[in-house]
Structures are given as structure tokens and as C-alpha cells.
Amino acid sequence: MITVVIASRLREDRLDYLTAMHASLTRQSVGWEAVIALDGASPDRLPAPLAQDPRVRTLALPRSVGAACARNLALAHVRTRYTNWADDDDEFTDDAMSVRLNTLESTGGGWCAGWSEDQYPDGSTTLWRCPTPPGRHEAGDVWTYWKSPADTIPIGPTTILARTDLVRAASMGGLVQGEDYCAALGVTALASGILLPTPVYKYRKWGGQMTAQVAYDQLEAAAREHAWQYGRSLRAVLRRGEDLVHV
Structure with missing residues (x-):
């Protein structure tokens, strides 16, 4: 039912x-299932538990293309109804898939998300409640909880389980960082969904994460501005019901 x-x-x-x-x-x-896009890496380096699991498939890219491109190329290999993005240094909570899948199957929504937890090196966690409140949200409403590009993003991209057709229609943005902001805003603009007041994802806090890198702040403001404008424009266009084919 689900591909990560x-x-x-x-x-x-x-x-x-x-x-x-x-x-x-x-x-x-x-x-x-899981599809791992190997961003210029050799499949020989895949850890044994993954290499031996038939549920894990790899897409070996001949050179490094960046996370956004690698993730988008992997979408062509998804063969399930639902898709979830994930990072290689994070974890899901034990009931992450079942609680969101059951909600999607019972409500017929396009996506279901939850809260996330920051996980620290000592194993402790702190809960992050995204600005979007729990409950049902109509298409495009999630963006309204992102008041300014400088504010915290309105929903956790990796907490979203969504129909694969929506994910393909609103895949990762073409950015070197913040591409997942665009993906989250795109999916939630195209369909209604539900945010559950329960953690479904553990975001690892450590020195090797992208947000801890020296150059991270150099482009973060611009990436947020782009994603914020993308979300606003997509919502406006869809609300007007414009026929994009004839624009």
C-alpha cells in the first residue's frame, strides 16, 4: 500500500x-516498500539489512544529482497507491504508517500527516507541533498557516502520507534545499487532507544534518521565499479555477 x-x-x-x-x-x-535513490553512490555500500530485504529497491544514479532530483527520479519506480518521503538519517514511529493509512482509507482524503519529534544523540526527543492545527483541511488551506517565509513551515513534509498521483503532480521543487517545502505545499494544495495530533516521524538532530552545515543559512531565506510564493500562487490559481492548458 505504501512506498517510502x-x-x-x-x-x-x-x-x-x-x-x-x-x-x-x-x-x-x-x-x-522502499525505493532508495542512490545519489551517485554504489549499491555495494548499501547496508546488509537493506540489501537483503526484498521490500527495498534501489535506483542507482550514475552521478550525484542532488536530493531533489534523486527523489523525483525515484517516483517513476513507485508502484503503490500511497507515497511517503523520508530522509536517510531519520526514523518513523512504530504506528506511523497504520494510523495515517487507516485515516486515509476511512475518510477518502488525499493526504494524512502528523506531528514530528526532534530526536537527539542521547535518544531523548521533543515534540514539534507544526503551525497547521490538527483536523481536516481543504485543498490549499495549509499554506495559510505559513504567514511569512521567515516563519516556521506550516507542516512537516516527511510526515505526509499521500496518494501517489498527488505526489507525482507535486513532487520535489528544483532547489538545493527547501525542495520538500514545495512538495508539502503542492500536495496539500491539490487535495484535502487530515493532520493528526500524534507524532509519526523522528527528525534526527546531529552534526551531519543539512541544517547544521555552515552554508545552510546562505540560501535558506531564498528557498523559503520561493516555496512560500509557490504555495501562494498555486493556491490562488486553483481557487480561481483557471484552465492552465489555455493560459
Whole structure:
């Protein structure tokens, strides 16, 4: 029912975290697959638990193309009704898939999301409640909870389980960072969905994460501005019911 799409360069300092991500998937109570886009990395470096799991498939890219491109190319290999983005250094909670899948199947919505937890090196966690409140949200409404590009993003991109057709229609933005902001805004603009007041994703806080890199702040403001404008414009166009084919 669900495919988790992950991009990875299989860096040495991330292999144990990727193994932990896989372990969190094995604890799910519903059927899943994973497609790992190897961003210029050799499949030989894939940790043994993943290499030996028939539910895990890889897309080996001949050179590094960046996370956004790698993730988008992996979408062509998704063969399930629902898709979830994930990073190679994070984890899902044990009931992440079942609680959102059951909600989607019972309500008929296009997407279902939850809260996330920041996970620290000592194993402790703190809950992050996104600005979007729990409950049902009509198409385009999630963007309204992002008041300014400088504010916290309105919903966690990796907490969203969505119909694959929506994910393909609103895939990762063509950015070197913040591409997942565009993906989250696109999916939630195209269909109604539900945010659950429960954590479904563990976001690892450590020195190797992108947000901890020295150059991260150089483009973050511009990436947020682009994603914010994208969300606003997409919502406005869809609300007007414009026929894009004839624009």
C-alpha cells in the first residue's frame, strides 16, 4: 500500500542511521516498500539489512544529482497507491504508517500527516507541533498557516502520507534545499487532507544534518521565499479555477 522514497549518497557517517530508518520500517504493521535513490553512490555500500530485504529497491544514479532530483527520479519506480518521503538519517514511529493509512482509507482524503519529534544523540526527543492545527483541511488551506517565509513551515513534509498521483503532480521543487517545502505545499494544495495530533516521524538532530552545515543559512531565506510564493500562487490559481492548458 505504501512506498517510502529516500535519497542517499550512502555516506559512511549516515549508514547506521539509514539502517535505523529501515529498522523503523520493519516495525510497521502495514505493507510497505522502499525505493532508495542512490545519489551517485554504489549499491555495494548499501547496508546488509537493506540489501537483503526484498521490500527495498534501489535506483542507482550514475552521478550525484542532488536530493531533489534523486527523489523525483525515484517516483517513476513507485508502484503503490500511497507515497511517503523520508530522509536517510531519520526514523518513523512504530504506528506511523497504520494510523495515517487507516485515516486515509476511512475518510477518502488525499493526504494524512502528523506531528514530528526532534530526536537527539542521547535518544531523548521533543515534540514539534507544526503551525497547521490538527483536523481536516481543504485543498490549499495549509499554506495559510505559513504567514511569512521567515516563519516556521506550516507542516512537516516527511510526515505526509499521500496518494501517489498527488505526489507525482507535486513532487520535489528544483532547489538545493527547501525542495520538500514545495512538495508539502503542492500536495496539500491539490487535495484535502487530515493532520493528526500524534507524532509519526523522528527528525534526527546531529552534526551531519543539512541544517547544521555552515552554508545552510546562505540560501535558506531564498528557498523559503520561493516555496512560500509557490504555495501562494498555486493556491490562488486553483481557487480561481483557471484552465492552465489555455493560459
